[in-house]
Amino acid sequence: MGDGLEISEVTGLGLVAVMARKGVGAEAIGQRLGLAPGLAAPATPHWVGDGALALIGTGPGSWLARSEAPTAEWAETVIERLAGLASATDVSASYRVFRLSGGDAARLLQRGAFVDLATPAFAPGSVAVTVIAHIGVIIRQIDETSFDVSVFRSLGESFHHWLTTAAATL
Amino acid sequence: MRIPCPYCGSRDIGEFVYRGDASPVRPAADGAEAAMFAYVYLRDNPMGRHEEHWYHTQGCRNWLVVTRDTLTHEIPSARLAAPLNAGDAV
Ligand SMILES: [Zn+2]
Numbered sequence: 001m002g003d004g005l006e007i008s009e010v011t012g013l014g015l016v017a018v019m020a021r022k023g024v025g026a027e028a029i030g031q032r033l034g035l036a037p038g039l040a041a042p043a044t045p046h047w048v049g050d051g052a053l054a055l056i057g058t059g060p061g062s063w064l065a066r067s068e069a070p071t072a073e074w075a076e077t078v079i080e081r082l083a084g085l086a087s088a089t090d091v092s093a094s095y096r097v098f099r100l101s102g103g104d105a106a107r108l109l110q111r112g113a114f115v116d117l118a119t120p121a122f123a124p125g126s127v128a129v130t131v132i133a134h135i136g137v138i139i140r141q142i143d144e145t146s147f148d149v150s151v152f153r154s155l156g157e158s159f160h161h162w163l164t165t166a167a168a169t170l
Numbered sequence: 171m172r173i174p175c176p177y178c179g180s181r182d183i184g185e186f187v188y189r190g191d192a193s194p195v196r197p198a199a200d201g202a203e204a205a206m207f208a209y210v211y212l213r214d215n216p217m218g219r220h221e222e223h224w225y226h227t228q229g230c231r232n233w234l235v236v237t238r239d240t241l242t243h244e245i246p247s248a249r250l251a252a253p254l255n256a257g258d259a260v
Pocket residue numbers: 175176177178179226229230231232
C-alpha cells in the first residue's frame with residue numbers, strides 16, 4: 001500500500017445516541033426512523049444508511065444516528081420518532097469526527113487499535129468501538145480507503161496529536 | 171490476554187473491567203443475614219473453569235459472563251450477562 005494519507009475533520013454533523021428499550025428489536029428501530037424499506041438498524045458492529053441518515057452500531061441495542069446536513073429540528077425529530085421504542089439523546093456537540101483517507105489510513109489506525117482492521121475482518125460498513133492511545137474511539141469504515149474516527153470532543157486535541165505524530169512515522 | 175466479546179469480537183483485556191465470580195445470586199431481602207454475608211463476601215477460588223463478570227468499558231459497554239480457565243487463561247466462551255431480547259443470538 002502506501003499511497004498517502006489525508007486527515008480532515010467532519011463538522012456540522014447531527015448525532016443522536018439511541019438505546020433500544022427492553023424487547024425492542026433492530027427492525028423496529030430502522031422502520032421507525034425511516035431507513036430504506038426492509039433495512040434494519042444493524043444488530044452487529046456495522047453501519048447502514050447514507051449521508052442523510054446513517055445508523056452506526058455501537059453495542060447490543062445501541063446506535064449513533066448520524067446526519068450530514070441536519071436541519072435545526074433533525075435531532076428532535078429522531079428523538080420524537082423513537083418515543084416508546086428507545087431512549088435517544090442529542091449528542092451532536094459531544095464528538096469530534098476525523099476522516100482518514102488514502103492508502104495509508106488503515107495502516108495508521110492499525111498502529112493504535114488492537115483490533116484487526118484488515119479485510120475481511122474489517123471492511124466498508126464495519127464499525128469498532130475501541131480505544132486508541134487510551135482514548136475511546138468509534139471507527140467506521142466508509143470505503144476501501146477511508147474511515148471516520150469519532151472521539152469525545154474534550155479529547156479531540158489529544159487524539160489529533162496522536163494522529164499527526166503517528167502519521168509522521170508511517 | 172484477549173476476550174471474545176459476543177458483540178465486538180476479540181478484544182484486548184485492557185478494554186475490560188473485571189468484577190469477579192458471576193455465580194452468586196442476591197438473596198431475598200427478608201433472607202437470613204448469613205446468606206447476605208455469603209453473597210457479599212464469600213468467594214470460591216477455583217482451579218480450572220470459572221464463570222466471571224467482565225464489563226466491556228472501552229467497547230460496547232455491556233456486562234459479559236466470561237468462562238475462563240484460571241489455570242490456563244483459556245476462554246472457551248463469553249455471553250452477554252443480560253441479552254436485550256430473548257431471541258438475540260449474542
Ligand atoms: Zn463488547
